[in-house]
Amino acid sequence: VTVVGQPTLEAVAALAGVSRATVSRVVNGSPRVSQAAKDSVELAIAELGYVPNRAARSLVTRRADSVALVVSESETRFFSDPWFAVVARGMAVALSETDMQLVLVIAQSERQRQRLERYLLNGHVDGVVLVSLHGRDPLPRQLVAAGVPTVLVGRPVDEIDVAYVDADNKGGSEAAVRHLLERGRTRIATIAGPQDMSVGRDRLAGYEAALRGAGLPVDPALVGEADFSEEGGARAMLDLLARQPHLDAVFAASDLMAAGALRTLRGAGRRVPDDVALVGFDDLVTSQHTDPPLTTVRQPLADMGREMTRMLLATIAGEEPDPVVIMPTELVVRASS
Amino acid sequence: VTVVGQPTLEAVAALAGVSRATVSRVVNGSPRVSQAAKDSVELAIAELGYVPNRAARSLVTRRADSVALVVSESETRFFSDPWFAVVARGMAVALSETDMQLVLVIAQSERQRQRLERYLLNGHVDGVVLVSLHGRDPLPRQLVAAGVPTVLVGRPVDEIDVAYVDADNKGGSEAAVRHLLERGRTRIATIAGPQDMSVGRDRLAGYEAALRGAGLPVDPALVGEADFSEEGGARAMLDLLARQPHLDAVFAASDLMAAGALRTLRGAGRRVPDDVALVGFDDLVTSQHTDPPLTTVRQPLADMGREMTRMLLATIAGEEPDPVVIMPTELVVRASS
DNA sequence: ATGAAAGCGCTAACAC
DNA sequence: GTGTTAGCGCTTTCAT
Numbered sequence: 001v002t003v004v005g006q007p008t009l010e011a012v013a014a015l016a017g018v019s020r021a022t023v024s025r026v027v028n029g030s031p032r033v034s035q036a037a038k039d040s041v042e043l044a045i046a047e048l049g050y051v052p053n054r055a056a057r058s059l060v061t062r063r064a065d066s067v068a069l070v071v072s073e074s075e076t077r078f079f080s081d082p083w084f085a086v087v088a089r090g091m092a093v094a095l096s097e098t099d100m101q102l103v104l105v106i107a108q109s110e111r112q113r114q115r116l117e118r119y120l121l122n123g124h125v126d127g128v129v130l131v132s133l134h135g136r137d138p139l140p141r142q143l144v145a146a147g148v149p150t151v152l153v154g155r156p157v158d159e160i161d162v163a164y165v166d167a168d169n170k171g172g173s174e175a176a177v178r179h180l181l182e183r184g185r186t187r188i189a190t191i192a193g194p195q196d197m198s199v200g201r202d203r204l205a206g207y208e209a210a211l212r213g214a215g216l217p218v219d220p221a222l223v224g225e226a227d228f229s230e231e232g233g234a235r236a237m238l239d240l241l242a243r244q245p246h247l248d249a250v251f252a253a254s255d256l257m258a259a260g261a262l263r264t265l266r267g268a269g270r271r272v273p274d275d276v277a278l279v280g281f282d283d284l285v286t287s288q289h290t291d292p293p294l295t296t297v298r299q300p301l302a303d304m305g306r307e308m309t310r311m312l313l314a315t316i317a318g319e320e321p322d323p324v325v326i327m328p329t330e331l332v333v334r335a336s337s
Numbered sequence: 338v339t340v341v342g343q344p345t346l347e348a349v350a351a352l353a354g355v356s357r358a359t360v361s362r363v364v365n366g367s368p369r370v371s372q373a374a375k376d377s378v379e380l381a382i383a384e385l386g387y388v389p390n391r392a393a394r395s396l397v398t399r400r401a402d403s404v405a406l407v408v409s410e411s412e413t414r415f416f417s418d419p420w421f422a423v424v425a426r427g428m429a430v431a432l433s434e435t436d437m438q439l440v441l442v443i444a445q446s447e448r449q450r451q452r453l454e455r456y457l458l459n460g461h462v463d464g465v466v467l468v469s470l471h472g473r474d475p476l477p478r479q480l481v482a483a484g485v486p487t488v489l490v491g492r493p494v495d496e497i498d499v500a501y502v503d504a505d506n507k508g509g510s511e512a513a514v515r516h517l518l519e520r521g522r523t524r525i526a527t528i529a530g531p532q533d534m535s536v537g538r539d540r541l542a543g544y545e546a547a548l549r550g551a552g553l554p555v556d557p558a559l560v561g562e563a564d565f566s567e568e569g570g571a572r573a574m575l576d577l578l579a580r581q582p583h584l585d586a587v588f589a590a591s592d593l594m595a596a597g598a599l600r601t602l603r604g605a606g607r608r609v610p611d612d613v614a615l616v617g618f619d620d621l622v623t624s625q626h627t628d629p630p631l632t633t634v635r636q637p638l639a640d641m642g643r644e645m646t647r648m649l650l651a652t653i654a655g656e657e658p659d660p661v662v663i664m665p666t667e668l669v670v671r672a673s674s
Numbered sequence: 675a676t677g678a679a680a681g682c683g684c685t686a687a688c689a690c
Numbered sequence: 691g692t693g694t695t696a697g698c699g700c701t702t703t704c705a706t
Contacts, residue, residue, distance in 0.1 A: 006459055008699055019677045024701060034675055051459040055401075056699035058392035059682045069441075071429075085422035092408075092443040099452075102441045104406075106429040115436075122343055122388040230626070259626045266628065289567070289596045291603065291628045345683055356693045361685060371691060393683035396698045678705080689694080 007048040016044035027052060066101035067127040067312055068120060072113070072137055082284040083301065084131065087153060090305015091129065098313065100126070121146045127312045129153065149315035151308045155198040163315065163323040165308045167299035169199055169281070172329030173206025174213075176279045176297050177251050179331060181214050185249035185277055189222040191236045191261060193253040200225075203253040203281055222247060226257050233260025241268055248276060255280040258294050273335070283332055292335040299329050344385040353381035364389060403438035404464040404649055405457060409450070409474060420621065420638065421468065424490060427642015428466065435650065437463070458483045464649045466490065471534075486652035488645045492535040500652065500660040502645045504636035506536055506618070509666030510543025511550075513616045513634050514588050516668060518551050522586035522614055526559040528573045528598060530590040537562075540590040540618055559584060563594050570597025578605055585613060592617040595631050610672070620669055629672040636666050 009020045009027075016023065018037055025033045026041040033041075044050070058064055069091060071084060088104065095102050103125060107116040120128055120143060127149035130140060136158050143150040144162050152164035180188050190207045193200030208218050221243045226232030233252055237260065240247060250265075252258035258280030262272060270276045272292065283298035304327050314321040346357045346364075353360065355374055362370045363378040370378075381387070395401055406428060408421060425441065432439050440462060444453040457465055457480060464486035467477060473495055480487040481499050489501035517525050527544045530537030545555050558580045563569030570589055574597065577584060587602075589595035595617025599609060607613045609629065620635035641664050651658040 006699095009701095010699080020700080021677060021679095021702080022675085025676090028701085032675060037675075049455070051455050051461075053396070053699050054461060055392045055395035056682090057701075059390070059396055059684085059699080060701045062682080064392075066440075071426075082422065084426075088425065088441060089408075089421075089443065092441050093445065096443055096445065096449050103403075104425060104429050104439045104441050106426065106433055108430065108433065112433050118386070118388050124388075124391060262628075289627055291600075343683095346685095347683080357684080358686085358694080359692060362692085365685085369691060374691080390683050393698090394685075396683080396700085397685045399698080676706085678703105680701105680703085682700085684698085685696105687694105687696090690692085 006053070007050045008053070009050075012041065012044045012048055012050050015048060016040040062123070064123065064125050065099065066103050066125050067095070067129065067309075067316075068103045068105050068125040069129050069131070070105045070107070070116065070120070070139075071131045072107050072116075072139060086284075086301035087131065087305040087308075090302040091309045092305075093302075094306045094309035100313070117142065120148060123148075127151070127316045129308055129312060132156065149312055151312045151315070153304070153308060155202070157196065157198050157201075161323075163311055163321070165304055165311065165325040165327065166198070166202075167304065168326050168329045169202035170206040170209065172297035172299070172331070173203040173251065173253070173281060174210045175206075175329070175331045176281065176295075177207050177210035178213070179295070179333070180249040180251065180277055180279060181210065181216075183249075183277060186216070187222065187244065187247045188249040188251060189224065189240045189244060189247045191224045191226055191233055191240070191250065191252040191257050193226070193228050193257075195225065200228075200253065207251055219244070226260075228254045228256060230256045230260040230263075233257025234264045235260075237261035237264035238268075241265075241270075250276060250278050252278070252280045255282040255284060255294065255296055258296070259290055262290055262294070288334075295334045296332050297329050298332050300327050303327055343390070344387045345390070346387075349378065349381045349385055349387050352385060353377040399460070401460065401462050402436065403440050403462050404432070404466065404646075404653075405440045405442050405462040406466050406468070407442045407444070407453065407457070407476075408468045409444050409453075409471070409476060423621075423638035424468065424642045424645075427639040428646045429642075430639075431643045431646035437650070454479065457485060460485075464488070464653045466645055466649060469493065473533075486649060488649045488652070490641070490645060492539070494533065494535050494538075498660075500648055500658070502641055502648065502662040502664065503535070503539075504641065505663050505666045506539035507543040507546065509634035509636070509668070510540040510588065510590070510618060511547045512543075512666070512668045513618065513632075514544050514547035515550070516632070516670070517586040517588065517614055517616060518547065518553075520586075520614060523553070524559065524581065524584045525586040525588060526561065526577045526581060526584045528561045528563055528570055528577070528587065528589040528594050530563070530565050530594075532562065537565075537590065544588055556581070563597075565591045565593060567593045567597040567600075570594025571601045572597075574598035574601035575605075578602075578607075587613060587615050589615070589617045592619040592621060592631065592633055595633070596627055599627055599631070625671075632671045633669050634666050635669050637664050640664055 009023050013020045013023045022037055023041050026038050092102050107113045129151050131153045140162050150162055155164055155166045192204040211218050224236035224240045226236040250261055252261050265272055265276055272278050279295045281297045283296040307325055311321045346360050350357045350360045359374050360378050363375050429439050444450045466488050468490045477499050487499055492501055492503045529541040548555050561573035561577045563573040587598055589598050602609055602613055609615050616632045618634045620633040644662055648658045
C-alpha cells in the first residue's frame with residue numbers, strides 16, 4: 001500500500017492486517033479488541049506516526065473536542081489582563097492532560113458578538129468558559145438555554161442558573177479588614193469596586209461584615225468607590241481624605257486601587273503604614289513592588305483556571321458537578337500591615 | 338423537508354430551491370452565482386440560521402481554519418505572564434476579523450511536547466505562533482521543515498530561517514542609556530537579562546552601543562546579569578554596588594529587575610534618582626507603581642500581536658511577507674529619569 | 675472479536 | 691451559472 005501525505009486509518013489497517021473498524025476501536029480504547037490485534041495496530045500506528053484526523057472524527061461524533069474561553073470585552077478592560085493570563089494558563093494546563101483544545105475568543109464589536117453567538121450556539125465547541133466581567137450579559141442565559149455546558153468566572157450579577165467559580169471575595173475582604181482591626185485600627189475606610197459587579201459587591205460586603213463583627217458601625221463617609229483602576233483608587237482616596245481626614249486605615253478592593261491610594265496618601269503627607277495602614281485585594285500587579293510592599297488578599301487564580309476546567313469537562317461528560325465553587329483566598333501580610 | 342438539529346447545506350438548498358453546490362458557492366463567496374440565486378440562498382440562510390459545519394469543511398478542504406499560539410513552557414516562566422496576555426489578546430483581536438480560530442496550547446511535560454509536535458506537524462492547524470522563550474528549541478526548525486507557516490515572537494537565538502517579530506530591543510536600550518548619558522550620568526551600570534536569549538543579548542548590545550556612541554568604555558564591573566525576575570534584579574544590584582559603589586545610574590533590562598534594583602538601592606541607602614538614576618526595559622508590571630515611578634522603555638505588545646497575526650495569515654495565504662518585523666520601542670520618561 | 679458498509683456535511687471537479 | 695457526483699477520514703451499527 002503506497003501512502004502519501006498523512007497516514008490514515010486505512011493505512012494503519014493495511015499495515016496491521018486488520019480492518020479500519022478494528023483500528024478505530026484500538027485508537028478509541030474499546031475493550032472489544034483482542035490483545036493480538038491491539039498489539040499489531042499499536043505497532044503500525046507508531047511506525048506510521050498516525051494521528052487521527054480531528055475533522056473527520058468531529059464530523060461523525062458531533063463533538064468538537066474543544067472548549068472556548070470567551071472574553072466578551074466591551075467595557076474597559078478593568079483588571080482583566082493579569083487575571084486573564086493566569087486563568088487562561090490554568091485552563092490550558094488543565095486541558096493539556098486531555099485532548100481537548102482551548103479556543104480563545106474575544107468579541108468586541110456587535111458584529112463579532114453576533115458571530116460569536118452563532119459559533120457557540122451551533123455546537124462548534126463542547127463547552128464554554130465565560131470571563132464575564134460586565135454587568136449583565138445575555139450570553140450566559142442563551143448558552144444555558146441552548147444546553148451548552150457553561151462555566152462562568154465570577155458570580156453572575158443576576159440570579160441565573162449557571163455554574164460558576166469565584167474567589168471567596170467576601171471572606172477575603174473580611175479577613176483583610178479584621179487584620180486591620182486586630183492592629184488596633186478603628187477608623188477603617190474602604191475603596192470599593194464597581195457595585196454593578198459581584199466582585200465589587202462581595203468585597204464591600206466583606207468589609208461591612210468585618211466591621212459589624214467587631215461591633216463597629218459602617219460609616220458611609222468611609223466608603224469610597226472606584227473602577228478598579230489606579231487612577232480611580234487615587235481619586236477615591238482623595239475623596240475619603242477630604243471627608244474623613246482622621247481615618248487610620250484603608251482597605252482597597254483591588255491592588256491597583258491600593259497603589260493609587262498609596263500615591264494619594266503619600267502626596268497628602270500621610271505615612272504608610274504608621275499613620276494610615278493600607279491593605280489591598282488581589283495580589284497581581286503591583287503590591288509586591290510598592291514601597292512599602294502592601295499586605296494583600298491573594299486569590300488562587302491558577303487553581304481557579306484548573307477548577308473551572310474540571311467543572312466544564314465534567315459537565316460535558318454528562319456529570320453534574322457542583323454548580324458553584326468558591327475558592328479560598330489568602331491574606332498575604334507584608335510590611336505595611 | 339423536515340429538518341432536525343442544525344440546518345445543513347441540504348436544508349438551505351431545499352428552501353432556496355437550488356442545489357447544494359450553489360449554496361456552497363454563495364457561502365464561500367464565489368463569483369459564479371447569479372444574483373437571483375444568491376438572494377434566495379441568503380434569505381434561506383438567514384431564515385434557517387444556517388452556520389457551516391467546520392468539521393465537514395475542514396475534512397474536504399484540508400484546512401483547519403485555526404492557528405495555534407504555542408507557549409512552550411519548560412523553563413521558569415520569566416516575565417511570560419503579562420507578555421503573554423497582551424500578545425494573546427492582540428492575536429485574538431486580529432483574528433476576530435477573520436473566521437480563523439485561535440487555539441492556545443501549552444506544553445509542559447515531555448509527553449505533552451510529543452503530543453504537541455504531532456499535533457502541529459500533522460496539519461491540525463494552518464499556522465503557528467511560537468512564544469519561544471527558551472534558549473534553543475527544536476520546534477521552530479521542525480515546523481519550518483514541515484512547511485507549517487510559523488511566526489516566532491522574539492528573534493531566535495540560533496540562526497534559523499523563520500519569520501519573527503520582535504521589539505527593537507537594541508534601539509530601545511540604546512535610547513534608555515542615552516537618556517541617562519544626557520542627564521550627565523557617566524558611571525552607568527546595567528543589569529542584563531539571560532545571555533542565552535536574544536532579548537537578553539540585544540538589550541545588552543544596546544547598552545554597549547550607547548556607551549560607545551558617547552566615547553565611553555564598557556566596564557565589565559558595571560555589567561550584571563539576572564534572570565528577568567525581581568529577586569534576580571535585587572541580587573544583581575547588590576553585586577554591582579559591591580563592585581562599583583560609585584555608579585551613578587543603572588539600566589535594567591526588565592522592569593521587574595528594575596524594581597528589584599530599586600529595592601536594593603533603597604536598602605543600601607542610595608537615593609533614587611538623585612544619587613542613582615534608574616531606567617528599566619518593559620513597561621508592564623511595576624514601573625508605574627514604584628516610588629518614584631521609573632522611566633522605562635515600552636514595547637508595543639498589542640501591536641506585535643496584531644502584526645504577527647498579519648504575518649501568519651499572509652504566509653498561510655501563500656504570500657511571502659517580510660520575514661522579519663522589528664517593532665519600534667518608546668522611551669517613557671517618568672519622575673526618576 | 676472482527677469486518678463490511680453506511681454515512682457525517684461539505685467542497686470541487688466535471689458536465690451541461 | 692448550475693447541478694451531479696465523488697469523495698475527505700472517521701465512527702458505528704449490523705452481521706458474522
